[in-house]
Amino acid sequence: MSCLPDDIMKSVISCETAKATWTDLVHSFEGPSDTKENKIMNLKLEYQTFRAKLTERISQTYTCYKTLLNELANDGVNLSKREINVGFMNSLPEKWLTFSQGPRNANHTQTLDLTDIYERFVYEDKLIQRRDDEEVVDDDEVTLVKVLMALADDELTVGKNHARNGE
Template structure:
């Protein structure tokens, strides 16, 4: 009992001289380490994003404070809103529907142009079956 009172007195004296005691969680050191790790990862991610952007794009995201905010801003800038996406999809579908091999165009050039349209359609969520694609290519080629 005497030892218990002595410890209580020490604690009481600490409160008087240094102020109230702060009760900390058992895993405070782990939490602080985890917060530092997350902050460092965010810094690394922001640095990577900054290094991949040209000056024009960087000027549009430089006010973003986290990698997540940078990514969201880039997504908005590059993909646009729902209306913009819908317009892009309509244009890509029209390009697919209207594609024809041009006079003096090589098969490689046509293939690159056609592949570009297909990549854009896929990126916008539109896909065609292999049969539909084959038919489109056959119809796009000149009779010769």
């Protein structure tokens, strides 16, 4: 009991039974049962309204979602695999809607773990990023070709004008 803070030690030292001591400790650290119920209700509400921020990466969304799930589990709220997976997919921005239909239609929401579903989204995100990078390179190449064509046209025009003027 020496590991208890002084103020809590003073309150439990006067308890006459182990049950009274335990009840006092629970109230000291967790609060009354209605406080715990309020916390659970708040966590459930947070879970139901959880949404990814448009500016965050999928890894950040996953980390926040996992933290929320851990808090729920620590307070005795257990969700099914399907609830967890569908909740995560529903929280993602609209750009993921098409990709999330695959796992839903194949019933992977009931069989796969959240980590497996997350890894599929990470893989898809890397493919999208690679495609976007290639499009930027393609756009740069198109711009370069247009610049070279414009320069060639200018030289041909200058050459023709000089030829007409007898230069």
